Amino acid sequence: MKVGQQMSILEAALPDDVVAPYRETLTKLQDSAPPMPTATVRQILAEDLGADWKQRLVELDPVPAAAASIGQVHRGRWSDGREVAVKVQYPGAGDALLADLRQISRLARSVGTLLPGIDVRPLVEELQERAKDELDYDLEAEAQRTFAEAFRDDPEVVVPDVVDHGARVLVTEWLESTSSLAAVIADGTPDERDHYGELFIRFLFAGPTRTGMLHADPHPGNYRVVPDPEGGPGRLGVLDFGAVARLAEGSLPEEMGRMIRIATRGDADALLAGLREIGFVRPNVRVDPAQMQDYLAPFVEPAAVERFRFTREWMRVQFQRINDPREPGYTLTLKLNLPPSYMLIHRTWLGGIGVMSQLGAEAPFRQILTESLPGFAES
Known part of the structure; x- marks a missing residue:
């Protein structure tokens, strides 16, 4: 399911003749998964929140309000009267995910021979550690509390507060929302696409600056449309803080901003030298700077102009250039390394571009990077 959701983000990059029969199925992955029985939910609540959980969670809708990835969400009411969302992890989700990761680890050696530019072992280790983080709802609660505090008075973004939690249960304030970003992708007006697209990309880059963490699961089901009661532009609600990159520098890496700025200036030699220094190109690998x-x-x-219009066609062309064996970019892909500290950053940036392309949104991307990406403005 988690892999399927990541694939649905990149649906914009797939050719129309390939994606047309599957587009509806891919989009459903962003919002749904098979539910677990009510009795199982109540058992997990008792084990994680204590035998007296009903005294605090005084109402619980037995029908899931949403289900995705490794858990499902029920609507309820807390003892203080607040409407809450109760996320409960699927039994066995941890064992299944860790088993998959062990299989990936066993395949790492053979993958390394096919991709000589990549140091596979530390990348797999990083993947395993981040997957374990996603299974820990205590850790997720800590991250969500931090984001909720950082965006508490934000006029454009809403993050629900955490009410209670356990290792497999997370109770948060209920977010009143009419739809998800997936619905805007499917049926939104041009103005809605631009508005929510800009809020989405601003949040992705503002989060690290405010919290020292990166929300690293940018599939549209995690982003909600929150209408303005006075009829103005709506706000963007953000959910699911299980996949979060805790950034060593307390923000996105300054070196990353410098490299993007150098690339916008077209200085290919300086760009390659910088990427070697960071670790994206290993010392023994030869790469053409222009490529x-x-x-x-x-x-x-998107960073080279004042405003950039993301489109499915643009994304499709970019995807083809690095995945078609006939293209020079394909060969270059096999040579490049991905430092472990950049794994979630890369996933989030690429996923964010995919969502913006699905929306067909226009945004002042260069300005957003200038405001929120260290090193970009100073370079």
């Missing part, structure tokens, strides 16, 4: 400049177009083109 590297071209390869980074999905990250650079």
